[in-house]
Amino acid sequence: xxxxxxxxxxxxxxxxxxxxxxxxxxxxxxxxxxxxxxxxxxxxxxxxxxxxxxxxxxxxxxxxxxxxxxxxxxxxxxxxxxxxxxxxxxxxxxxxxxxxxxxxxxxxxxxxxxxxxxxxxxxxxxxxxxxxxxxxxxxxxxxxxxxxxxxxxxxxxxxxxxxxxxxxxxxxxxxxxxxxxxxxxxxxxxxxxxxxxxxxxxxxxxxxxxxxxxxxxxxxxxxxxxxxxxxxxxxxxxxxxxxxxxxxxxxxxxxxxxxxxxxxxxxxxxxxxxxxx
Numbered sequence: 001x002x003x004x005x006x007x008x009x010x011x012x013x014x015x016x017x018x019x020x021x022x023x024x025x026x027x028x029x030x031x032x033x034x035x036x037x038x039x040x041x042x043x044x045x046x047x048x049x050x051x052x053x054x055x056x057x058x059x060x061x062x063x064x065x066x067x068x069x070x071x072x073x074x075x076x077x078x079x080x081x082x083x084x085x086x087x088x089x090x091x092x093x094x095x096x097x098x099x100x101x102x103x104x105x106x107x108x109x110x111x112x113x114x115x116x117x118x119x120x121x122x123x124x125x126x127x128x129x130x131x132x133x134x135x136x137x138x139x140x141x142x143x144x145x146x147x148x149x150x151x152x153x154x155x156x157x158x159x160x161x162x163x164x165x166x167x168x169x170x171x172x173x174x175x176x177x178x179x180x181x182x183x184x185x186x187x188x189x190x191x192x193x194x195x196x197x198x199x200x201x202x203x204x205x206x207x208x209x210x211x212x213x214x215x216x217x218x219x220x221x222x223x224x225x226x227x228x229x230x231x232x233x234x235x236x237x238x239x240x241x242x243x244x245x246x247x248x249x250x251x252x253x254x255x256x257x258x259x260x261x262x263x264x265x266x267x268x269x270x271x272x273x274x275x276x277x
Contacts, residue, residue, distance in 0.1 A: 012192035060181025066188030088235030115140035
C-alpha cells in the first residue's frame with residue numbers, strides 16, 4: 001500500500017473501472033447514432049460493465065471502486081502491528097467486557113459504532129475513547145440496504161453518523177465502514193467530500209452467524225501477520241451453545257495469538273498517523 005493521504009487532504013479521483021464505465025457509456029451513445037444496428041453488442045457490453053460494478057460493490061475488500069483499507073500501511077507492517085476492528089456497537093452488555101479484555105492484554109482496538117447505538121449509550125461510547133481506543137463511523141442507522149442508496153441518501157446517512165459520533169466521542173471519525181462492507185460506486189466520492197476513508201478487513205470470523213468459537217478463532221488467527229485488519233462484532237454477535245456472545249469467547253484467544261506472534265494491536269487512526277508522519 002502506498003503512503004496514504006490524510007483524510008483532510010482527500011480528493012476524489014475516479015478509479016480506472018469508473019473511467020472505463022464513463023468511456024463505455026459515451027462510446028455507446030456514439031454507436032447508437034452512427035451504427036444503430038450494433039445495439040445488441042452495446043447492450044451486452046453495458047450489461048457486463050454493470051455486472052462488474054455490482055460485483056465490486058458486493059466484494060467488501062475490492063479496490064475497484066476506489067480507496068479501501070483492507071490492510072494497514074507499510075509503516076504498521078514494519079512495526080509489527082495489526083488492527084482489531086469491532087462493529088455494530090456500542091452494546092451495554094458486551095462492550096464493557098470487551099474493553100476489560102483489551103485492557104488486560106494492553107491492546108487497542110477500533111470500534112465502528114452505529115450512530116443510534118451511540119445515542120442510546122453515550123457514556124459507553126466515551127468510555128471507549130477514554131481507554132485509548134478509537135470510535136469510527138458505521139453509519140447512523142445500519143440499514144441493511146445501504147448499498148442500494150443513491151448519492152444523496154448515502155451522504156445523509158454517513159453525515160448523520162459522523163455528526164452523532166463526533167458530538168458524543170469528542171472527535172470526528174476518520175474511517176467509515178458500510179453495513180456488511182457492501183457499497184456502490186456512489187460511496188467513494190461521498191467519503192472523499194466528508195474526509196473519510198473506507199475500511200474493510202483482511203480477516204473476518206463471521207461471528208454474527210457462526211456459533212462455533214473454534215471456527216472463528218481459526219479464521220482470525222491462521223497465519224496471522226503484521227498489517228492484518230481483523231473484523232469482530234460487539235453488537236449483533238452470535239451466541240455460543242452456552243449463550244456467550246462470540247466475541248467474548250474469541251477475543252482472548254485472538255489477543256494471545258497476536259502476542260505469541262509478536263504482533264501489537266493498534267487502531268486504524270494510529271496507523272494512519274504513523275504512515276502520514
